[in-house]
Amino acid sequence: MVDVDDFNLEASTACRFDSLSIYDGSDTSADLIGVYCGTEGPGIVTSTGSSLFLRMESDITGTRSGFHAKYISQGETGGCGTNFTSHAGFISSPNYPEKYDNNADCTFSITGEADKNVTVAFDHFDVEQHTDCDYDSLKIYDGDTDEGSPLATLCGIDMPNPVSSTIGSGLFFRFKSDASVTRTGFSAFFRVQ
Ligand SMILES: [Ca+2]
Structure with missing residues (x-):
């Protein structure tokens, strides 16, 4: 990559x-x-x-x-529930590049490091569209939980801009799908720098 x-x-x-x-x-x-x-x-x-x-x-x-x-030749990979602790890695929606399932609820976290921020950048994005992303969504939070307001709430087919944590903080991801209509989801990589 x-x-x-x-x-x-x-x-x-x-x-x-x-x-x-x-x-x-x-x-x-x-x-x-x-x-x-x-x-x-x-x-x-x-x-x-x-x-x-x-x-x-x-x-x-x-x-x-x-x-x-x-x-980037290699990085940490892991499925739902993974807590990433390395400096680079890949995240994707369940089943990627196949379609994600209905009723998915999948989280990832990236720990981050003091004096650095975590940035995630997408190379594929296709999540069921809704004006407020109420059907399926990927939400990205600053920190290590999904408390507070997300930095980004993503759905649709537009490639999202990269999202960065604040310095010294990690990122927490929550991907959810509803009971109908699935797409291919997302693929992204992160780095801590
Ligand atoms: Ca759906």
Whole structure:
């Protein structure tokens, strides 16, 4: 997985001037995940296997600041009920990438560390839509319980922005579904930094 957190390449139609291409494998013969330019970078990109191949090309004019990416090769994983204590890991809804069940109630917590915050960023999100997320939802709380107001209450298909705890605090997640309509849920990674 790579997290492209800063991106600025010369913009052009179909990115034919300057571009960043990302392939789902170890070279350009692998499946092309996307071609990016301008200021709309790829964000988080996840490989299906153990390799990603990135290729940046520029033409003879029009340079920009380029891109910056973080590479995450491994992290802690765990199902519902997991309390994560490492610096990086992956969380996802039950059964992901298959659909979650009806009447799910699943929590995760990430402990965090003094002087650091926990940030979670999504690479997949599809949770039954409702204006107030009253059907199915993922709620994210600052701290280690679901007391108080959530930092985020998420549903629908729009990719959520990254969510960060306050410094020195962890994050607590609660995913709930109601009795009908299921989707593929969410996949995200976190880091403590
Ligand atoms: Ca539902």
